[in-house]
Amino acid sequence: MKSSQPEILLYAMGTLLVMSGAFVRISHLTSATVGFTLLFAGLLLGSVGKLLTFRRKRQLQARNRELEAELAALRGKS
Numbered sequence: 001m002k003s004s005q006p007e008i009l010l011y012a013m014g015t016l017l018v019m020s021g022a023f024v025r026i027s028h029l030t031s032a033t034v035g036f037t038l039l040f041a042g043l044l045l046g047s048v049g050k051l052l053t054f055r056r057k058r059q060l061q062a063r064n065r066e067l068e069a070e071l072a073a074l075r076g077k078s
Helices: 005-027 032-077
Strands: none
Touching: 005 032
């Protein structure tokens, strides 16, 4: 299954936000609130991207099963 562009974008943005939040927290560049906000936002975006990927994968698997059942029924008729 190939992921669609929005799923990849959400996951990549989430990863970048987590890394930037960790960098901000470790290097004490700004307040703790900003670092933790970036971490939380990154985890949220990454999770949404993964959930969309899993949902799409389940839909494609269900469609594949339906098509295989139709093909088996057609083969049984002949």
